[in-house]
Amino acid sequence: MKEKKQQGYKWTFQNIGGATRVKIQSGEDLKHLAELDKKMWTVLSCPVTGLEIDCKSLEYMDADGDKKIHVDDVIATTNWLLDVVKDADSLLLGKDGIALSDINQDSEQGKRLYASAKQILENLKKEGEVVTVADSSDSIAIFAQTRFNGDGIITEGSTDDENLKQIIAAAVTSTGGSQDRSGVQGVNADQIEAFYQALADYAAWLSQKPELPYGEDTDKAIELFNALNLKVKDFFLRSKLAAFDQDSTAALDVQVSRIEAISADNLTEKGDEIASYPIQRVTGKAELDLTAPVNPAWAAQFEALMAIVADKKKKTLTEAEWDEIGQKTGAYTAWVGQKAGASVEALGIDCIDALLKNNQKEELLKLVEQDKALEEEANGIDCVDKLTHLYRDYFQVLRNYITLQDFYEKDQNVKAIFQAGTLIIDQRACHLTMKVQNAGAHGVMAPASGMYLIYCTCTSKEKPAPVEIVAAMTMGETGDLYVGKNAIFYDREGVDYDAVVTKIIDNPISIRQAFWSPYRRLAKWIEDMINKRAAEKDSKMMADTTAKLQTAPAAGADSKPAPQQFDIAKFAGIFAAIGMALGLIGAALASFFGAFTAWWHWVVFFVALILIISGPSMIMAWLKLRKRNIAPLLNANGWAVNAASIVNIPFGATLTDMVKFPLVKAKDPFAKKGLPCWAKWLIGILCIAIVVCCMWLFGCFNKWNLISPIERFQPKVEEVAEPAAETEEPVAPVEETTTEGETAPAEQQ
Helix, strand or coil: CEEEECCCCEEEEEEECCEEEECCCCHHHHHCHHHCCHHHCCEEEEECCCCCCCHHHHHHHCCCCCCEEEHHHHHHHHHHHHHHECCHHHHHCCCCCEEHHHECCCCHHHHHHHHHHHHHHHHCCCCCCEECHHHHHCHHHHHCCCCCCCCCCECHHHCCCHHHHHHHHHHHHHHCCEECCCCCEEECHHHHHHHHHHHHHHHHHHHCCCCCCCHHHHHHHHHHHHHHHHHHHHHHHHHHHHHHCHHHHHHHCCCHHHHHHHCCCCHHHCHHHHHCCCCCCCCCCCEEECCCCCCCCCHHHHHHHHHHHCCCCCCEEEHHHHHHHHHHCHHHHHHHHCCCCHHHHHHCHHHHHHHHHCCCHHHHHHHHHHHHCCHHHHHHHHHHHHHHHHHHHHHHHHHHHHHCCCCCCCCCCCCCCCCCEEEEECCEEECCEEECCCHHHHHHHHHHHCCEEEEEEEECCCCCCCEEEEEEECCCCCCCCCCCCEEEEEECCCCEEEEEEEEEECCCCCHHHHHHHHHHHHHHHHHHHHHHHHHHHHHHHHHHHHHHHHCCCCCCCCCCCCCCCCCHHHHHHHHHHHHHHHHHHHHHHHHHHCCCCCHHHHHHHHHHHHHHHHHHHHHHHHHHHCCCECHHHHHHCCCEECCCCECCHHHHHHHEEECCCCCCCCCCCCCCCCCCHHHHHHHHHHHHHHHHHHHHHCCCCHHHCCCCCCHHHCCCHHHHCCCCCCCCCCCCCCCEECCCCCEECHHHC
């Protein structure tokens, strides 16, 4: 960490998360926050939802209400807090509750907040001078014992007059009312005006009630007439057509064929079909015979209507008489359609007349004015709620905004506000989890982070809606991870969710995983190749078997194929080719391994072989792991991250916990019984002996005078012949004396 002077104020900087960032560590820093170059802010905006912090605090910081917290919003919040709080350093403590003595009464806003905070404590009958978030948030408790609370809504508790209480109750019932700050339903000025207007309108409408043509049964008669009107007029029109053309009578009347079509069915289920028949048989007479049968689907309604509107002695009903029934009820129907003030009808006309006669509307409106007079004081109580929330949460937001300091905190109990909880999967705990609104859209930008990401849909009985999360796997290997795998997610409150993996974005997790990945890919390729070949062989075998069965000769025929003679020349050629191939391979191996003249050559060879296979994968993984960046994950969630936020290998190790089991000496009673120890050693020694023997046969040890017994792999003569001795001058032969005294040359001896 180092300090750097800027023009104006001297800021403190720190290196964290792969970038140099400003460190806010005092109230003096807060006073100069507006002077900080916006290019130095780690975050330029963040959403107010989906974060692990009281959303009410974020809404208070979102001054323009656009559901985003921008740099200017943070600066405006800072200036407001510095104006109403005495000690700027206290804003860095994150206390839940502010003492009255800590409110700055030298400013106008501070004075109002002090008075409102004091009023809250008095209303709650709370001892002490500290107002907490719980105190200021419980508006119902704050205003429960108050008659007026500045919201412009009066309740029955706003007056001691019993008549006014009854009127308020009636107005609430008729208009629906509004909820007062105390939690009780009441009425405001507009609802009082609407209530009295409805009383007057209903009384005026009721006074214009016309004479009822059918007495108390008029409403029922109108209902029945409207239900039957179209059906009866249809009958009269059919009758007129039948009178015009007698030959069409059968076609206009109910057809027997239609009845025959449904006669075999349960007729109680054919009500719609029967209702479509004419209301009465069509005979050509344009009149309804009141003594004749009526369509069963309409009979009950027709008989009920006739009992109200027709003389019992009447035998027929013409079309004109039917229209006259509708005309008699026309005036009454029009009056009903002009009904006004229906909201107060339930009160009854006697109560309505009494309320209009004893008009107390002005007294109610005066009560509303008395309540509104305390609006400023009540709004001050709301401002106290803003103060308590920001006094507690402001600096936490700042730490996650300017520097992402909470994310890089060494104390693992401290979490960033975007960390949603912990995902337990594949014997690992992933602490870097975020909530996402749309996993598909989020996954478009997320791969740029370079992290191995697991998207899950989480459901819980304690929460009404499912939660979409993304978790970063930063330690271990891919293991048994796949789409559809079940896991458990714990949110920051400790609530557990059933999690199902819906999507995986593959990126390196660790160097160890990268080391083994080429071998896993090779094993996977071999496995796929074997499965493919086996499937092809099986398919070919089935096809051949099917073809042979289809072309098999008939029973009784001589189906034995002619015996084939053994062609020794053919197999001799095959054996020769195999021998030649083995010889070439052996010669190549002998030539290659012949260069290894010391034991450490073999060590270097195997190390180089491993590096050739795993080295590129490990290097690529190392390059990616050291550049993992959380910024794309935040940007995909609606943040505007202004600086890279690296998750390097050491830091990544703190974001995923690996399982650690103690050493257990007890044996698994269900473990598969293997070979005894001496047998394993014997097999190992035999394998080594076989390898050494093969190497000896292929001439790998010729350099050490362990010559291969196979002539092909033996070194050539010129390779092992000793160099000729240097030429020496001839030496005269020495003569020896024999027993007889004769001298013999040395070469004869």
